Amino acid sequence: DIQMTQSPSSLSASVGDRVTITCRASQGIRDDLGWYQQKPGRAPKRLIYAASTLQSGVPSRFSGSGSGTEFTLTISSLQPEDFATYYCLQYDSYPRTFGQGTNLEIK
Amino acid sequence: DVQLLESGGGLVQPGGSLRLSCAASGFTFSSYAMSWVRQAPGKGLEWVSSIGTRGPDTFYADSVKGRFTISRDNSRNTLYLQMNSLRAEDTAVYYCANQRYTSSSVDYWGPGTLVTVSS
Numbered sequence: 001d002i003q004m005t006q007s008p009s010s011l012s013a014s015v016g017d018r019v020t021i022t023c024r025a026s027q028g029i030r031d032d033l034g035w036y037q038q039k040p041g042r043a044p045k046r047l048i049y050a051a052s053t054l055q056s057g058v059p060s061r062f063s064g065s066g067s068g069t070e071f072t073l074t075i076s077s078l079q080p081e082d083f084a085t086y087y088c089l090q091y092d093s094y095p096r097t098f099g100q101g102t103n104l105e106i107k
Numbered sequence: 108d109v110q111l112l113e114s115g116g117g118l119v120q121p122g123g124s125l126r127l128s129c130a131a132s133g134f135t136f137s138s139y140a141m142s143w144v145r146q147a148p149g150k151g152l153e154w155v156s157s158i159g160t161r162g163p164d165t166f167y168a169d170s171v172k173g174r175f176t177i178s179r180d181n182s183r184n185t186l187y188l189q190m191n192s193l194r195a196e197d198t199a200v201y202y203c204a205n206q207r208y209t210s211s212s213v214d215y216w217g218p219g220t221l222v223t224v225s226s
Contacts (some may be wrong), residue, residue, distance in 0.1 A: 001169075037154075037191040043202055043216035044152065084222075087152055088218035091212040096142075096154035 002026050004091050006099025012107040013078055018052045019101045021073045021086055028068045029092035035064055036087045038101075044087065048073065080106075109133040109215040111203050116220030123193050123224070129161075129186040129203030137181040140164075142211045145199035154187065157202070159209045166209070171197075189201055191222050194222045 003026040012017050023033065031051035036044040048054050048064040051071055061076040076083055083106050088099040115127040129141070143155040156177040157166045165177055176189040186203050200221050204213035 032212070038152075045183050045216070046212065046214055048211045049214075078135075089152075089212060091210070094157070095143065095168050097153045097164070098211075101151045 001095055002029060002093060002097050004088055004090055004099040004104055005090045006088055009100060010103040010105065012105050015047050015078050015080055016107045017078045019068075019078060019104065020087075020102075023066075023071045023073075023088035023099045025069045025071075025090055025092075029090045031067050032090060033064075033071050033090035034057050034089045034091065035062075036089060039084045041098070055100065063093060077102075084089075109205065111130055111215060111217030112218035113201060113203050114134045116201065116222045118223045119193055120226050121224055122152065122196060124189070124191045125193065125222060127188040127190065127203075127220060127222070129188075131184045131186065131203075131205065134205065136167065136179075136184040139205045139207060140211065141177075141179060141186045141188075142204045142206060142213050143177065144202045144204060145197075145222075146202070146219075147196075147199045150199075153199075157206070157209055158186070164175065164209055175176075192221070195224050198222060198224050 005024045033051045035048040038044040048083050052064045063074050086102045110132045112130045119125050142157040151220045158177045178187045200219040202216045202219045204216045206213045
């Protein structure tokens with residue numbers, strides 16, 4: 001099984017900050033990676049797929065990069081509605097595996 | 108708009124069974140693969156199972172293999188998860204989600220249904 005190691009597990013930041021979240025795969029997954037945002041009590045929402053393709057309707061301050069084993073999600077200028085938990089998901093092979101999550105909190 | 112609505116959750120004793128349903132609308136259900144993902148209270152996301160468009164193409168997490176069965180009824184636009192031999196560690200919110208192909212990432216998610224396994 002492919003292990004996804006996500007860091008950091010938590011992050012405190014302020015509105016307007018630039019933040020980066022990283023996911024590392026235990027083996028190469030090409031660009032078969034998605035990023036999801038989850039707010040408390042809500043279902044996850046896909047932000048990015050194919051490592052860097054922005055989901056329709058997602059603000060352009062979100063961006064993704066990487067290929068192979070190293071991936072990043074960047075939020076260029078944090079907005080109040082961005083404080084949430086973020087997960088990566090590899091879909092290169094089954095079983096699908098998620099990163100452990102990054103809880104993004106307001107500083 | 109894509110809509111997915113899970114039902115069938117509830118309280119069940121260890122060793123018991125439950126069948127979850129997911130009613131889909133707003134997209135051509137028969138042309139999409141589907142998945143179940145769960146989230147234990149206060150924990151992260153765990154993929155459970157996926158199914159291709161016609162049914163024979165199914166995939167399971169090791170933690171549920173042999174106990175859970177995913178199926179679909181394209182005539183009813185409904186996805187199912189039959190859960191047998193339930194354990195306390197199966198307690199979670201269960202989400203259904205669509206994906207364009209079995210090789211794709213999950214896209215839209217339903218609001219989830221809570222399954223509690225407890226005596």
